[in-house]
Amino acid sequence: MLDVKDFSFFENQNSFDFKGFLIKTASYWKWFVLGLIVCLTIAHQINIRKQKIYSLETTLAVSEQENPLFTSNTSLVFNWGGTSDQVQTIGTTLRSRSHNELVVDKLSFYIDYLKEGKYFTEDVYGYTPFVINLDKSKNQLAGIPINIKFVTPNEFEVTIDFTSNSAQVINYSTNKYDNVDVVQGILKKRFRIGQQINLPYLNCNLSLVDNDENYIGSDYIIKMNSFDGTVSRFRNVKVAIDERAGSIIKLSMEGTNKARIVDYLNATVKMLMKMQLDSKNLFAENTIKYIDTTLSLMEDDLKDANNQLKDFSRSKNVLEIESGGSTYQDQILELDIKKDDIDRKLNYYNVLNSYLKNSNDFSKLPAPAVAGIDDINVITNVSKLIQLSIRRAEIGYSAKGDVMFDQIDNEMASVKKVLLENINSAKAAIQYESSQVKNKIFQAESKIMTLPDDNQEYLSIMRKYNLSNSIIDAYLQKRNEAQIVKAANLSDIQFIDPAKDIGDGLIGPRTGVNYVIAIFLGLLIPLLIVFLIFFINNSIQNTDDISNLTQIPLIGVVGLKHSDSNLAVFEKPKSALSESFRAIRSSLQFLYKKQNVSGTKTLMLTSSVSGEGKTFCSINIATVFAMSEKKTVIVGLDLRKPKIFEDFNFKNDVGAVNYLIGQNTLEEVTLKTKIPNLDLITSGPIPPNPSELIMGETMRELMEELKKKYEYIILDTPPVGLVTDAVELSNYADVTLYVMRQNFTKKEMVNLLNNRVKRDELSNVSIILNGFENKAKYGAGYGYGYGYGYGAYSNGYHEEDEPKNMFVKYYKRFMKKINF
Template identity: 40%
Template sequence: MEEEEKEVNSLAGIFDIRQFALNLLKLWWLFLLCIGIAFGYAYYKNQFIQTIYNASSLISIKDNSNPLFTSNTSLTFNWGGTTDKVTTAIVQFKSRTHAEQVVDELQYYTNYIKEGDYYNTDAYKQTPFFVYADTNKAQLYGRYFRIKVLDQERFELSTNFPNATAGGYHYGEKRSQSLKVPQGNWKQQFKFGDSIQLPFLNALIEKRGANIATGGEWLFNFGNYWGTVNRYKNIAIRPAPEGSSILLLSLSGGNKQRLIDYINTSSVILERGELERKNKFAVSTINYIDSSLVLQEKALQKSEQDLEDFKDKSQVLDALTQNSDFNKRLSEFEILERGIQNKLNYYDNLKSYLKNKTDYTVIQAPSVVGIEEGSISGAVSRLIALSEERKKREFAMRPDAPVFREIDRDINAIKEVIYENIKSSNSLLNRELNRLYAQINEVEAQIKKLPKEQQEFLRIQRQFDLDKNAYNVYMSRKAEAELIKAANVSDVYVIDEAKDTGGGGTRRDSNINYLIALLVGLAIPIALAFVLTILDNFVHTPKDIEKLSPIPVIGVVGKMNHPTNLIVKDKPKSTIAESFRGIRSSLHFIYNQESLYGSRTIMVTSSVSGEGKTFASINLASVFALSGKRTLLIGLDLRKPKIFDDFGVDNDLGVSNFLVNDCSLKDIVRPTGIEHLDIVLSGPVPPNPSELIMSKRAGEMIEQFKKDYDYIILDTPPLGLVADALEIAKYADATLYLVRQGYTKKGMLDVVNEKYKRGEIKNLSFVFNYFNDRGKYGYGYGYGYGYGYGAYGNGYHEDEKNAGVMIRIKKIIKGIIKPR
């Protein structure tokens, strides 16, 4: 239990909670000031709180395969599983490339501003006009244009140019450039719908609606392109529910319609991009067929013309009927030969392409040349899918990402499979081609037996049939590819598009700012009070003395405004006088009780000057004298004498004169005007006060005075500054050590504690001086030391009358701002 009390006392010595509370009370004005400033700032900030809107959309990512064809027989193929599609879609939505496409399409780098009292708001789709920037030319960057609607047809643009050049930005080429501008204020009128072609502005401004309100003014400018793109990259997107192929897209911002347009356009662009990638195989095939059809059509026209010309010049129509069997058989063989050659050429081209190219997304379908082998078609489809997947991931991942190494391994493995299939197919096709050559040679040998004119006719007829057949095959393949393209659907499907359903936005609770303001307003004074308490090294209450020293407190003397130190004489019924009477009574308990009679010597000292030694000495001597005791007050502070001022006498003769044998004891004793009280002044300041105090003559002086007086009060120098007081202490029966509230530092008590511990001073007690408790420390004068009636003695004392309210307020303010 004792250890716990010691620990509490130790903590109390480190941080005084009561002192902390009192510091808080003293800083009441700072509380009001800080809270007032904080609440004012909170009110100002609340004016800038904007409404935040949220827009969202639901889309589905599915594996929408073409229902008319399979991956082995058509121009479509499987792009990967649904899980991979969802992951890829999320990455695409948050990618820079995708954000660029949406920002470009919506021209979100154009900012529409409505001026407000406290802040400007985003007026996208709230203005009666829309600005369409010409992306092929540079625009003035960052500077606002003010647009004023004059009437239904005209508007006025104005701005200010501080210099002859200004910054511009080319949104098509994504680069900055310098523009020449007319220096100073610029203003010009235009018509809605007219193209504006200026060195610093190239745009079309159109009305939104048939009738618009006139006289309104708005601002618009062309802002930071990449800043806008990066802002929309932060679109929130997540599966809903978790793990499903349904994605929830959401955005928050200050303009609801801008959010809605971005989300919906973002979905459209992704849907369109997915369909374009899905149709890429068919589109490249159609393009290849179209280029082949051009050549084949020319060949067909030529062979048809050759046949007509030959018929006009020759009379071999009967021979045509007679030898049609030869021609039919040879045409069939040559069509087969051409088909085989096309396949061989496709394989050669495919092999060369795979070895020399890295982008495999534009390979033509094997079915274009009649290759129906499932292994070849499937391998090419997988190769294109992997290549497309690699391209999609390139804008979202680092080039050294592990996924690229895995995709490249799969691509190389499929290429090896294709090489093996090509080698095997070439071997089979070459054998079939050799067999066809033998059959063709056999029929040609029979044809050669016919007349030359018939042979020529059959050759022309056969060429015409071959060209016509090839043309029909290409047309058939093109129709198939276009049918597949038309039947393809995107893997992205919008379930719920973003829409303004009339719901309001959300505003951050303005009360939060006031709460924060209150906390900050309270925290600053509290922190200051805490710092002041930690740094406060002064003694403030008798309790502080009890914590810092084992020496007892014999009395507490309050604070009283009086022109002199003679308070006991002038106001004998005051609380101050009662305090000294209490000290007088308490001194009887600490004297040496060997004799009930004889003179008593009381030394009054302190740590430093200014703690009230002279004040205490004079008034203590006064209470002894007023009680009928012969009392002598001796000023032994030879360095800084003070007593003479209060009694209105000159300090021309005193202790210093006696100690140097310039006069007798009778010469230095002077009356005070108070019955039974005499004084001995310090006298002129000597050059060697310590030596004089230590002299034998000083002891003889005190011993002689003891014979003539009942009480001798010694006003000595500060114990903490000079050694004189220790020399005088051996003549004293009791020592009073003055501690002044808010003036004496706690560390000063260490000196007297050490001397008390070593026994250098006997019968030592503390007197707590200049104590002011009202509204500050909570101690009444009835503290328990037996020195009077205390705060409850109203009516028995002659204290000062209560001052007026204004005077008391002035005193409080003065006490706050006055340094210690």
């Protein structure tokens, strides 16, 4: 007994047919092959058309290098600030515009050296046999390619294509643009190697770096770019600070030319080392300048005192006079030196105080030690102020916004405040000491006043002379210390691993990854399409679909025919397709016997819609009955769309319609076919009332007459899913065969069949699956039915249709050979 749930289409659609999906996927193997070919071809074209991208790096260390000539007696001390303060500043400097401007200008990287390749214009910097030497003070053609072709070992040809009557030029010394008049068209001129080119838009010369004459006939392209644009492009250097070693910095850069990357990375580090060393030496240089200025003034005083001493010595006995005041001379000189030392300190503090209040740039401050100041607080704070001032200048072009400036300005303001307090407290102590020295000098001068006039005059001259000489000696000592410090200073930045082209560094295009992606997409895209087809395609795929949708028995499976004619059994009686119809015949005989049908057996074939192969099945089932020497007739009762006559090469002028309307007798409408024991009654002309004719009494009379003459009557009826003619004809049929076709019959049509059976509109129904082909299996004969498709084991028992697929054809031949 049929259960209601067996007719529920929606309930049976909830489970995923994984096996069916795999079979369906394997059947589209050509799509996967095509997908792989297309995707791999695209990946290959992308790989060969894209320029290779390289990434190279250099490693440097930041460590505070102590001056090896510093000793405990060296009074010129400068605390640079320590390693931790420098690393972040170095990272910012390397990306700053001002720093990269210096590097780009040094390397002249605004000049592009290019060469036309097969797929792209290649950057050949470092691989050309020549270099361009620009006159930076004159105009250069901006943005327009300049073609250079070597015609002889000593001559080259310059070609420029001017598209208008004016051209833009750039002056790299001022970084300004201008326009010059040119002649529109192609300019060609020859020059000698080393010859200065002096044109309104080009001022340079070409020098060779490779004497190999293989460059003759080679074409190159030179292009002068925007200086600012080039700087912006090279500011993309990546700065990475090692987390485990904060003083280690790695610089890396990406580009299409390894030689350009190597030169730039090494040049930017060397420029940084020079700038850092210059900043470090700035303290000593400021001190030297301060001392030189003071010495120039003291030398004048020393010369004046020396001249006075000479004049005095001409008219006086110096030895006698000197012996008379020798006691006071050493005493007053010591006091004068001490007073000068105090005055220099006070003067430095006054200058420093004024400088702090009236200036914002403290990078030019001399060392406090030059004035004899040994106060560690003053020395430390002055060095901090110089460091902050230098750092502020360095980030002037790189900092975005005012946040970093405000931070440094706040630090400088804090240091200035502390330094001003240091100055006030130091001056108070020094002023007290100054008053004490002045009192001692006054006392000494009072004693000198008691000496004779000559002695007083001599002591005055010697006092001035010795003081100037002593001060000059002290300053010379300080100057020598500053020179020693400057000469012995070392940069705190050292190369660990300079950038170098060692053959690797390729990061793109990632050809291997592209091919992997291509393989993945080549398989994924067809798989998604198959997956989509699998779910969108709501047609019957296999016998499992039928068994899942209905409990109506499946009587047989008919494979694909590989011929144009529907007379498959008659034309190839030993084929596997013929065997499938014989299997259906055996099943039908079992059904007739089970139903106790005696005498003439009537069989009706119908389907859901047109095109499912009911006429094909009708002809071949009738053929197998006829070939078993059973008197058989096919009655074409598809009165609306007749076509069974075509397969037997008959006309449809007279048929069942003529009999039903009483126009012709049974003998007149019956046609003998070329198949023994098989007759045919075509449908005849299309009537205006086919349903009424089938429901009429003449239809019953026709069936009764046929039963008297034939053992098997095959009724070829219209689709039951479109019209009700087949429902009316089922009353005359002992068995009804419902034909379904693989990849054609919709699953919802099975629900329609279930409903008709449930309502007893159709009885004794069995199903035939027509047009079945298991594409996942390439063995011959599989899938043509139950028990009659044995793959390679069927050799010699069936006449196989020659498959249209060449792959299947050769596969089958191979299988026959290995099983021979």
